[in-house]
Amino acid sequence: MARKSLITGSLALLLFVPQAWASESVQEQRHDLMETAKDAAKAIGGMLKGEQPFDAAVAMESFSTWENVAAKAGDLFPEGSETGYDTEAKETIWTDREGFDVELETFSMAVTNAAMAAPQNVEELKAAAGPVFDACKSCHEGYRVEDQN
Amino acid sequence: MGRSIKWLLAGGLVLAFVFWPLTQPVYLSLADLPDHRADPVNGEQIFIAGGCTSCHGDRLEGGQELKSDFGTFFVPNISPDPDTGIGDWSDLDLVNAMMLGSSPGGLHYYPSFPYTSYTRMKVQDIIDLKAWLDTLEPVDNPVKPHDLGFPWSVRRAVGLWKMLYLEQGPVVPGTGSDPVYERGRYLVEGAGHCGECHTPRGILGGLQDARWLAGGPNPDGEGSVPNITSHKNGLGSWSEADIAYYLESGFTPDFDTVGGSMVKVQEHIAQLPESDRKAIAAYLKSIPALP
Numbered sequence: 001m002a003r004k005s006l007i008t009g010s011l012a013l014l015l016f017v018p019q020a021w022a023s024e025s026v027q028e029q030r031h032d033l034m035e036t037a038k039d040a041a042k043a044i045g046g047m048l049k050g051e052q053p054f055d056a057a058v059a060m061e062s063f064s065t066w067e068n069v070a071a072k073a074g075d076l077f078p079e080g081s082e083t084g085y086d087t088e089a090k091e092t093i094w095t096d097r098e099g100f101d102v103e104l105e106t107f108s109m110a111v112t113n114a115a116m117a118a119p120q121n122v123e124e125l126k127a128a129a130g131p132v133f134d135a136c137k138s139c140h141e142g143y144r145v146e147d148q149n
Numbered sequence: 150m151g152r153s154i155k156w157l158l159a160g161g162l163v164l165a166f167v168f169w170p171l172t173q174p175v176y177l178s179l180a181d182l183p184d185h186r187a188d189p190v191n192g193e194q195i196f197i198a199g200g201c202t203s204c205h206g207d208r209l210e211g212g213q214e215l216k217s218d219f220g221t222f223f224v225p226n227i228s229p230d231p232d233t234g235i236g237d238w239s240d241l242d243l244v245n246a247m248m249l250g251s252s253p254g255g256l257h258y259y260p261s262f263p264y265t266s267y268t269r270m271k272v273q274d275i276i277d278l279k280a281w282l283d284t285l286e287p288v289d290n291p292v293k294p295h296d297l298g299f300p301w302s303v304r305r306a307v308g309l310w311k312m313l314y315l316e317q318g319p320v321v322p323g324t325g326s327d328p329v330y331e332r333g334r335y336l337v338e339g340a341g342h343c344g345e346c347h348t349p350r351g352i353l354g355g356l357q358d359a360r361w362l363a364g365g366p367n368p369d370g371e372g373s374v375p376n377i378t379s380h381k382n383g384l385g386s387w388s389e390a391d392i393a394y395y396l397e398s399g400f401t402p403d404f405d406t407v408g409g410s411m412v413k414v415q416e417h418i419a420q421l422p423e424s425d426r427k428a429i430a431a432y433l434k435s436i437p438a439l440p
Contacts, residue, residue: 038403038404038405039404041400041404042403042404045394045398045400045404048394048398049390049391049394050390051390133398133399133400136406137399137400137406137407137412140406140408141406141408141412144408146372146408146409
């Protein structure tokens, strides 16, 4: 019996470990990273809209998610990743890399400021998150392909 | 008389006695204007609600190209420059242009200028708007004439088009009693001219009111414009608070960002009072849901 479960366990390892090891494409990585940014924005938006009660800890958690996005996003748009995985990245990222980097830097600074502000109520949260939201919008406007559905 | 000459003569008579009088541009006269002292502060709100700069440019200098199935329209200069803009216009000129699509020089405007929506505005608001426009900087920028193919180049025929599509009444009958809904309707159907993109057009370019705000192909570019009725294909899952928040922040309930030509529209509506965004939301949630 012990032997049987050992064999099953080994088989399971063989099946699943390689998938965990296989590295995700950079397109998938940045997609997933952006999804975390969106979920963080949703948590804050829910409080701003009054759908959720204000919670300072939830706000700080969103800020730290965004800090992670700001730290990693820049490296996830290398040359050669212009297409694939239905990417919504616009070619302007590569034709105007400098402009794209400025947008990322603006986002990064807005996030740092928001975290330092450590909002304690909805009004403060709105003031802190506003520049971050503006940065999202601004970068998407210039460097993301418009969803045509 | 030869047969062809008879036909020519008949054609000429139809042109002179039917087409020509029928397609005469219509005008209001000074006596039709209400006794109203212009309020530029309200005029600025109307200017923002209409999003004039989205097409005419940040300085209203004009010259932008609007490509359509009928040809290329060049957006006119509406800055207060007396020579290349509308600096020498009277209040009445602006009322006639916006509500009847008729130019001071006796010509029809093409409906690329959305007077089909502006015709539902209050005359007082247009007089206020004129007072606000007069405070802005004149920009000397001559704009070239539209480049349209035949038969669209026959401007006079716009008179027939107006008989089909220029209607002053509300698209969706109002409740009359709810001031929030009425305000929303005024903004959406009138100054905000939302239907001009969010409602599909027929082959003559007229809005299909039976499909009011149900979305359709993008009239000026690729892709499509979304359905904003409360059908599940439209804003069905959005609450009124979601709509108002989107117009304020540019974020959808799923926290995607506003895109395309809606960016400028959203940024304008964000400058209006919160009560106006709530009114727009109330109106959109009340109109018939269409797939």
